[in-house]
Amino acid sequence: MEYSEKVVDHYTNPRNVGKIEDASGVGEVGNPVCGDIMKMFIKVENNIITDVKFKTFGCGAAIATSSISTEMIKGKTIEEALALKNTDVVNSLGGLPPVKLHCSVLAEEAIHEAIADYYRKEGKLSEEEIIQKCNLKEHHCEHCE
Amino acid sequence: MDIVYLDNSATTKTDEKVLKAMLPYFSENYGNPSSIYKLGRENRKAVEEARGRVAEALNCEPNEIYFTAGGSESDNTAIRGIAYSYKKKGNHIITSKIEHPAVLETCKQLEKEGFEVSYIEVDEKGFIKLDELEKAIKPTTTLITVMFANNEIGTIQPIKEIGEIAKKHNIIFHTDAVQAVGSVKIDVKELNIDSLSLSGHKFYGPKGIGALYVRKGVQFQKFINGGHQERNKRAGTENVAGIVGLGKAIELAYENLEEHNKKIKELRDYYVEQIVKKVPYIKINGDMEKRLPGNSNISFRFIEGEGLLLNLDLKGICASSGSACTSGSLDPSHVLLAIGLPHEIAHGSLRVSIGKYNTKEEIDYTIENIVEIVNRLREMSPLWEKFIEEGEQ
Numbered sequence: 440m441e442y443s444e445k446v447v448d449h450y451t452n453p454r455n456v457g458k459i460e461d462a463s464g465v466g467e468v469g470n471p472v473c474g475d476i477m478k479m480f481i482k483v484e485n486n487i488i489t490d491v492k493f494k495t496f497g498c499g500a501a502i503a504t505s506s507i508s509t510e511m512i513k514g515k516t517i518e519e520a521l522a523l524k525n526t527d528v529v530n531s532l533g534g535l536p537p538v539k540l541h542c543s544v545l546a547e548e549a550i551h552e553a554i555a556d557y558y559r560k561e562g563k564l565s566e567e568e569i570i571q572k573c574n575l576k577e578h579h580c581e582h583c584e
Numbered sequence: 585m586d587i588v589y590l591d592n593s594a595t596t597k598t599d600e601k602v603l604k605a606m607l608p609y610f611s612e613n614y615g616n617p618s619s620i621y622k623l624g625r626e627n628r629k630a631v632e633e634a635r636g637r638v639a640e641a642l643n644c645e646p647n648e649i650y651f652t653a654g655g656s657e658s659d660n661t662a663i664r665g666i667a668y669s670y671k672k673k674g675n676h677i678i679t680s681k682i683e684h685p686a687v688l689e690t691c692k693q694l695e696k697e698g699f700e701v702s703y704i705e706v707d708e709k710g711f712i713k714l715d716e717l718e719k720a721i722k723p724t725t726t727l728i729t730v731m732f733a734n735n736e737i738g739t740i741q742p743i744k745e746i747g748e749i750a751k752k753h754n755i756i757f758h759t760d761a762v763q764a765v766g767s768v769k770i771d772v773k774e775l776n777i778d779s780l781s782l783s784g785h786k787f788y789g790p791k792g793i794g795a796l797y798v799r800k801g802v803q804f805q806k807f808i809n810g811g812h813q814e815r816n817k818r819a820g821t822e823n824v825a826g827i828v829g830l831g832k833a834i835e836l837a838y839e840n841l842e843e844h845n846k847k848i849k850e851l852r853d854y855y856v857e858q859i860v861k862k863v864p865y866i867k868i869n870g871d872m873e874k875r876l877p878g879n880s881n882i883s884f885r886f887i888e889g890e891g892l893l894l895n896l897d898l899k900g901i902c903a904s905s906g907s908a909c910t911s912g913s914l915d916p917s918h919v920l921l922a923i924g925l926p927h928e929i930a931h932g933s934l935r936v937s938i939g940k941y942n943t944k945e946e947i948d949y950t951i952e953n954i955v956e957i958v959n960r961l962r963e964m965s966p967l968w969e970k971f972i973e974e975g976e977q
Contacts, residue, residue, distance in 0.1 A: 442894075447894075447898075450891065450894060450895075451895070451898060453964065456963070456964050458969070467966065471927065471928035471931070471967055472926075472927040472928060473908070473927075474888050474907060474908045474916070474927070474928070474931040475888075476965075476966050476967060477966075478966040478969075494964055494965060494966040494969055495964060495965070495966070496886065496887065496888055496964075496965040496966055496967045496968075497888050497891065498888055498890035498891055498894075498907070499890055499891055499894040501888075501891075502891060502964065
């Protein structure tokens with residue numbers, strides 16, 4: 440399996456690794472049985488994501504997608520971050536092997552979960568509105584089923 | 585450091601002496617061994633000499649050795665060939681849960697074709713449960729196929745005991761010895777082995793050449809139709825250079841077996857000892873006594889194997905893992921699951937397999953890098969964070 444230079448760069452020198460102690464929102468997706476967990480921490484000020492950190496248990500692609508997606512949402516509005524698609528993550532990495540595409544989906548889901556957590560803490564939206572706005576999905580993987 | 589090759593269970597570097605023995609068969613000695621003139625006759629002689637060397641290493645007769653294209657072909661041929669030859673007697677095959685895919689997939693295919701297969705469990709060290717094996721025997725059982733030594737965790741099975749059980753019940757016993765040949769002394773007579781697969785590139789021979797031993801008197805079907813090569817079992821002009829290389833490689837392996845094994849085992853034990861000393865929260869997979877000398881398999885908890893392999897690769901270190909990401913499926917290694925590892929621990933496994941060309945300097949360099957990479961990946965791992973904050977769940 441061949442990874443692009445960009446993927447190699449990101450799993451070798453991942454950006455924004457760590458946690459935010461007073462995070463506005465935290466999202467965790469995946470599970471250890473499948474071999475991938477992504478945990479995303481965001482700091483939100485005036486609707487802008489001012490800081491992002493992540494922790495990931497997973498393969499090179501999982502680390503690289505987490506890393507680049509933190510870069511892609513930092514400084515963006517909540518709406519812009521929610522509009523980020525897994526395909527955008529894949530494109531910025533210069534592609535991913537087909538078997539690794541699910542890693543980019545996890546990254547997108549982790550961002551959405553972190554924003555949902557932020558909304559919940561903020562307490563302005565109902566759970567239904569949050570689920571709709573953040574497009575939250577049940578975790579599905581072929582493995583766990 | 586340039587390349588540190590610690591994946592000798594995957595393949596080995598062809599020995600210079602093996603290569604040298606092979607080269608003339610690509611150039612001046614190009615004759616077809618079936619031809620009647622001198623150029624052909626001499627190649628026939630070379631093929632038969634190599635056959636003799638393989639037979640000598642296994643303590644069998646040269647006419648009990650068939651050359652194949654490798655371990656997988658030998659396994660397929662033996663299992664299918666024997667199963668079909670004894671179909672009138674019965675359709676039941678016994679194997680283990682930790683076999684190489686060449687065996688497991690062949691068994692699964694035979695199930696589709698109407699055979700019945702029992703997959704025997706192994707214990708937490710990877711040893712087959714002999715009582716279960718014997719209990720699984722039915723009047724219709726014609727074949728037991730259990731690997732000699734496991735490719736992932738190095739566990740060496742009680743082959744002699746399995747052979748005795750098979751013999752007692754008048755069942756044919758095949759063993760996939762691809763990982764063992766060249767590392768373990770094998771006497772097919774003493775061990776009651778009726779059929780055995782081996783592969784040249786696992787012991788410093790070339791790729792694309794293997795052999796199958798089938799004891800005289802054991803029936804097995806012809807597997808490639810065509811000419812009369814390999815006593816009419818496998819048609820096709822012989823891979824003369826490969827056969828010569830295999831013969832040379834097996835001769836070298838057994839000539840220096842004890843010396844190589846001593847050195848390899850010392851390096852392996854040193855590696856394991858140092859990792860145990862330097863990295864907490866690991867699990868050593870397999871048994872430390874009845875184990876291939878160069879094999880080590882360690883699970884590093886809270887991290888995933890592919891991430892570890894990729895980072896080692898950047899340092900020039902070649903190893904392998906049983907994680908799902910490297911197995912090409914969604915599940916981690918079937919072997920690690922069969923010895924009872926939970927998925928998340930199986931995902932973090934690293935197989936380092938040491939060979940005769942490795943040095944202590946290389947092992948030290950590898951240990952140093954593993955420690956650094958594991959720490960880095962753990963710092964990045966939410967599982968590690970949870971473990972530090974909340975302890976064992």
